[in-house]
Amino acid sequence: MDETKILLSEKDMPTQWYNIQADLPFQIPPPLHPGTGQPIGPADLAPLFPMELIKQEVTTERWIDIPEEVQDVYKLWRPSPLYRARRWEKALDTPAKIYYKWEGVSPPGSHKPNTAVPQAYYNKQEGTKRIATETGAGQWGSALSFACNLFDIECKVYMVRISYDQKPYRRILMETWGGKCVPSPSPDTQAGRDMLAKDPDSPGSLGLAISEAVEDAVSRDDTHYALGSVLNHVMLHQTVIGQETKKQLEMAGDYPDILIGCVGGGSNFAGFFLPFVKDKLDGKPTRIICVEPQACPTLSRAPYAYDFGDVAGLTPLLKMYTLGHGFIPPPIHAGGLRYHGMAPIICALYNHKLLEAVALHQNEVFEAAISFARAEGFVVAPETAHAVKTTMDEALKCKESGEAKVIVFNNSGHGHFDLASYERYLSGGLKDYSYPEEKIQEALESLPKVSS
Amino acid sequence: MDETKILLSEKDMPTQWYNIQADLPFQIPPPLHPGTGQPIGPADLAPLFPMELIKQEVTTERWIDIPEEVQDVYKLWRPSPLYRARRWEKALDTPAKIYYKWEGVSPPGSHKPNTAVPQAYYNKQEGTKRIATETGAGQWGSALSFACNLFDIECKVYMVRISYDQKPYRRILMETWGGKCVPSPSPDTQAGRDMLAKDPDSPGSLGLAISEAVEDAVSRDDTHYALGSVLNHVMLHQTVIGQETKKQLEMAGDYPDILIGCVGGGSNFAGFFLPFVKDKLDGKPTRIICVEPQACPTLSRAPYAYDFGDVAGLTPLLKMYTLGHGFIPPPIHAGGLRYHGMAPIICALYNHKLLEAVALHQNEVFEAAISFARAEGFVVAPETAHAVKTTMDEALKCKESGEAKVIVFNNSGHGHFDLASYERYLSGGLKDYSYPEEKIQEALESLPKVSS
Numbered sequence: 045m046d047e048t049k050i051l052l053s054e055k056d057m058p059t060q061w062y063n064i065q066a067d068l069p070f071q072i073p074p075p076l077h078p079g080t081g082q083p084i085g086p087a088d089l090a091p092l093f094p095m096e097l098i099k100q101e102v103t104t105e106r107w108i109d110i111p112e113e114v115q116d117v118y119k120l121w122r123p124s125p126l127y128r129a130r131r132w133e134k135a136l137d138t139p140a141k142i143y144y145k146w147e148g149v150s151p152p153g154s155h156k157p158n159t160a161v162p163q164a165y166y167n168k169q170e171g172t173k174r175i176a177t178e179t180g181a182g183q184w185g186s187a188l189s190f191a192c193n194l195f196d197i198e199c200k201v202y203m204v205r206i207s208y209d210q211k212p213y214r215r216i217l218m219e220t221w222g223g224k225c226v227p228s229p230s231p232d233t234q235a236g237r238d239m240l241a242k243d244p245d246s247p248g249s250l251g252l253a254i255s256e257a258v259e260d261a262v263s264r265d266d267t268h269y270a271l272g273s274v275l276n277h278v279m280l281h282q283t284v285i286g287q288e289t290k291k292q293l294e295m296a297g298d299y300p301d302i303l304i305g306c307v308g309g310g311s312n313f314a315g316f317f318l319p320f321v322k323d324k325l326d327g328k329p330t331r332i333i334c335v336e337p338q339a340c341p342t343l344s345r346a347p348y349a350y351d352f353g354d355v356a357g358l359t360p361l362l363k364m365y366t367l368g369h370g371f372i373p374p375p376i377h378a379g380g381l382r383y384h385g386m387a388p389i390i391c392a393l394y395n396h397k398l399l400e401a402v403a404l405h406q407n408e409v410f411e412a413a414i415s416f417a418r419a420e421g422f423v424v425a426p427e428t429a430h431a432v433k434t435t436m437d438e439a440l441k442c443k444e445s446g447e448a449k450v451i452v453f454n455n456s457g458h459g460h461f462d463l464a465s466y467e468r469y470l471s472g473g474l475k476d477y478s479y480p481e482e483k484i485q486e487a488l489e490s491l492p493k494v495s496s
Numbered sequence: 497m498d499e500t501k502i503l504l505s506e507k508d509m510p511t512q513w514y515n516i517q518a519d520l521p522f523q524i525p526p527p528l529h530p531g532t533g534q535p536i537g538p539a540d541l542a543p544l545f546p547m548e549l550i551k552q553e554v555t556t557e558r559w560i561d562i563p564e565e566v567q568d569v570y571k572l573w574r575p576s577p578l579y580r581a582r583r584w585e586k587a588l589d590t591p592a593k594i595y596y597k598w599e600g601v602s603p604p605g606s607h608k609p610n611t612a613v614p615q616a617y618y619n620k621q622e623g624t625k626r627i628a629t630e631t632g633a634g635q636w637g638s639a640l641s642f643a644c645n646l647f648d649i650e651c652k653v654y655m656v657r658i659s660y661d662q663k664p665y666r667r668i669l670m671e672t673w674g675g676k677c678v679p680s681p682s683p684d685t686q687a688g689r690d691m692l693a694k695d696p697d698s699p700g701s702l703g704l705a706i707s708e709a710v711e712d713a714v715s716r717d718d719t720h721y722a723l724g725s726v727l728n729h730v731m732l733h734q735t736v737i738g739q740e741t742k743k744q745l746e747m748a749g750d751y752p753d754i755l756i757g758c759v760g761g762g763s764n765f766a767g768f769f770l771p772f773v774k775d776k777l778d779g780k781p782t783r784i785i786c787v788e789p790q791a792c793p794t795l796s797r798a799p800y801a802y803d804f805g806d807v808a809g810l811t812p813l814l815k816m817y818t819l820g821h822g823f824i825p826p827p828i829h830a831g832g833l834r835y836h837g838m839a840p841i842i843c844a845l846y847n848h849k850l851l852e853a854v855a856l857h858q859n860e861v862f863e864a865a866i867s868f869a870r871a872e873g874f875v876v877a878p879e880t881a882h883a884v885k886t887t888m889d890e891a892l893k894c895k896e897s898g899e900a901k902v903i904v905f906n907n908s909g910h911g912h913f914d915l916a917s918y919e920r921y922l923s924g925g926l927k928d929y930s931y932p933e934e935k936i937q938e939a940l941e942s943l944p945k946v947s948s
Binding site for chain 2: 051127149150152153217219221222414422461467470
């Protein structure tokens with residue numbers, strides 16, 4: 045058997061982030077101020093973010109240097125391995141060549157520290173003492189706790205209630221790194237208290253947890269906010285994944301026919317595929333498939349409109365495919381995919397037909413994850429399992445057609461803290477949720493007026 | 497900052513296991529038949545193990561070829577990285593150079609699949625349909641489930657009750673790979689039923705779980721037994737760790753002054769240090785420190801005598817430092833270190849003063865693990881945390897003496913499924929247990945007569 049892992053050495057680790065905005069033939073619609081309807085400026089964001097990140101949010105420079113201190117932390121797990129899934133190919137009896145980029149090797153176990161570390165670093169540089177954030181399944185919250193600890197910054201995490209209850213180990217992980225984690229809705233903010241008054245048993249949502257973290261940050265002078273997805277600077281930081289993947293595929297002598305990733309806010313997949321988009325604009329026929337849950341089918345079924353990033357309407361308006369900022373998704377186990385919107389960069393690319401979207405039910409997703417785990421060994425996160433299922437479907441299509449396509453998916457994180465979800469699946473207790481058509485109409489009606 | 501990880505490519509992965517028995521100036525005392533007091537022969541072991549493993553148990557060949565099918569599976573995670581713990585060195589303000597070999601990158605998350613895979617492979621070659629085994633904290637049980645699944649063998653795991661209750665995720669992991677796991681003592685065997693009759697709330701022990709698994713295996717024609725530690729062939733398979741470490745240290749231009757590892761049955765540490773023992777016999781002054789719990793201080797305080805490997809007295813007699821085969825250790829969180837005996841290879845080397853031993857309390861051990869996690873990111877298993885604490889102590893001694901010693905420890909597995917233990921520590925709820933002197937006397941009295 046040939047090579048299983050394609051490895052880069054530390055000296056081949058990317059030293060710059062790649063900014064897609066330099067290479068697009070169209071502009072990403074800017075964030076708007078909800079009051080004026082005008083594009084927001086740096087001053088509007090200054091209470092939330094350090095100036096360096098605000099600059100990264102809007103720059104059109106193609107390459108941004110990765111600070112040495114950030115590179116030094118990256119080296120704890122980067123460059124991450126690219127695997128050829130030889131055992132799974134054999135199990136699926138497919139002529140396709142399946143590769144996966146394995147981000148589960150980071151200490152927090154996912155791609156999230158790729159951006160948590162620079163965000164903590166830039167905050168430290170500008171004197172921030174404390175950072176507030178939200179987290180869905182806990183991958184982002186644990187990554188930020190890990191990063192804040194390394195730069196000696198206090199970290200407060202509002203964790204979506206349903207995941208807080210389902211995934212206690214991710215909370216303990218945050219505490220092990222010195223972070224503080226509370227379930228959202230929490231009594232610590234007005235947004236949280238309002239929701240608890242309305243529904244004391246609310247499972248919470250990413251949109252609501254964002255409201256709480258933003259409110260926390262703007263109400264304290266020593267505190268900034270950090271977002272683990274959606275924004276341009278987050279996508280930027282994640283491009284280390286795609287840059288490495290591209291090099292590793294070159295070493296293997298392959299170029300992808302299909303790139304696959306799961307999307308919640310969109311950061312793991314954007315970081316993975318963005319370095320390939322220029323080639324696509326130049327004529328490469330690579331298909332890029334975003335996989336999301338049927339329970340939260342943002343790209344597949346929602347309108348493209350300006351909407352708030354959070355439930356309470358505290359954020360600027362972002363041009364997104366959106367199910368409406370008031371939407372509380374059903375309690376599926378892929379907590380990281382329970383977001384009403386999507387990164388504006390991904391939405392713009394999708395709107396320009398550079399990307400495809402697929403929506404899946406959670407039972408079929410876990411079935412695929414088990415198939416993968418029994419062939420390759422690794423147990424992936426429920427979010428990542430969405431990418432696994434679509435990869436499997438595409439590989440099985442190759443079996444029918446006899447084509448030896450090169451399929452590459454981003455294995456964005458392990459499922460070690462999600463095993464209760466696997467148990468639920470294995471015991472037949474998982475429920476599938478669809479998103480009824482009338483909800484789409486409701487979403488349209490609830491969008492803020494500026495979107496028209 | 498210089499290199500953080502020292503990486504080998506797949507083509508540099510060891511292709512042979514190293515057998516210490518070829519290089520020792522003394523013999524490892526052989527296992528004895530409990531009835532006759534005579535060394536046991538292959539026929540005695542045939543109901544339990546495939547013949548190839550029985551041969552490996554006694555061979556004095558220096559190098560044993562690793563079958564290609566086993567190498568192919570190893571490549572899912574091997575060669576594993578050797579880390580230079582630069583951040584931890586800085587946090588400890590020590591001139592010592594600290595390295596750790598990171599075995600947590602395997603799908604089951606520890607060193608255990610290094611032997612689970614060849615054991616499943618040789619069983620498959622000889623037609624075994626089903627394997628029964630025991631597991632402490634669940635690392636071995638999950639590794640064997642992983643390996644059996646790859647070779648299409650049914651797997652039944654008797655998991656020590658205290659860990660079964662404390663670490664439910666490891667059971668789910670076994671089930672994800674298709675294994676079947678029951679708490680030990682279980683009603684499925686006579687040994688289990690006897691213990692349940694005596695103490696329905698028994699926390700169990702590795703020794704008892706071994707009795708159950710051995711009884712299961714000998715009572716069924718289609719079933720073999722597999723042991724995750726103690727035996728010579730297990731130590732042999734684990735030498736891939738030390739062989740890689742030696743190469744990686746050469747690449748870094750260093751040779752260890754001190755090697756450190758935790759010992760329960762002894763396999764992770766033996767696999768790590770055995771490839772360095774020949775150098776020590778030839779005059780290298782490397783210190784080799786075995787770290788065990790105060791709650792189960794086998795090497796530190798027990799006598800060196802022939803004893804059974806299991807509670808019920810079903811196994812051959814092994815020459816070991818032993819707390820007595822009836823000893824049920826207190827319910828510490830490092831379930832993998834709760835074993836009354838120790839690998840005969842380690843015991844013989846210890847008896848010849850080639851090794852040192854240290855015994856630690858669990859609170860100091862978790863304190864060190866938190867120090868490590870906050871510097872290096874990785875959250876280690878409670879067993880491994882014992883090695884972390886001794887490494888920290890030696891590094892702090894270097895701080896006092898100003899010596900830049902090279903300290904290398906085996907980071908044998910991650911603690912993702914042990915976070916409830918971290919939570920217990922962080923909330924101040926962990927109890928320390930000592931082993932009173934009168935217990936040592938009891939142990940001496942309960943040893944089988946042949947030991948005299």
